[in-house]
Amino acid sequence: MARSPARFFDPAGARYGIPTWPWRMAPPHLRTRRQLAAEGLRPGGQDIAGQVLWRSRRYAAPGGVRAAYLYDVRLALPKRTPTASQRAALAKALAARRYCPVCGHDAGYVLPRRLGTCLDCADLAGAEAAAA
Template identity: 80%
Template sequence: MTRRRSSARFFDPTGARFGIPTWPWRMAPPHLRTLRQLAAEGLRPGGQEIAGQVLWNSRRYRKGVRAAYLYDVRLALPKRVPTDRQRAALGKALAARRMCPTCRRDAGYVLPRHLGECLDCADAIGTEVSAA
């Protein structure tokens, strides 16, 4: 019974109560998708406005209600494909985030920003301080 009450609470397909068309969890029309659903289909919103939202109760969220915005799949565009030069630049940028400035080697993971160096170098400094 609680579930039906909360479903009716979020059912507003005209947008009179919430400002945009709103549906409860799993009750949105089939042509509307979230950003993640569009991405999974290889699509992007393509500059279109939000077509609606899905609201649901959540115990984890601060106000107890969570939202997911919906976009019309019929107006969505295919995802852009990066060029070879863009891919190369991204590879260099990611490699720079793995390079330790202290020992000058590729750590194999992205360096923690709060340390500014690889874990081995950070541990070595901590060991030197405690030994002194």
């Protein structure tokens, strides 16, 4: 099979249902979600304006084809900023994931869910279990 990018060139959307371009050939006013986020924007409820398709041998998609959906930057809205109380609640929730329920100390990292304790307490419990 030829590796021609023309396979995915369908700006009218006749073949794929929505306008489609090959990798790096989309119009300049269309962006992916990540590109919008990097510019401080969000799609803002708009419909998908198109897609970029490309072949990937590393991805286990049907036919090895990957897709990135595109949104019109002219219709995008600014990102919402969290309020001070939302930031405080998030900080509190993230801090709770660092405190060990056994020793009560801040581990400085998020506790592994499979252990449920900090690594020091897990090692101590493992050593006690091996000794018994």
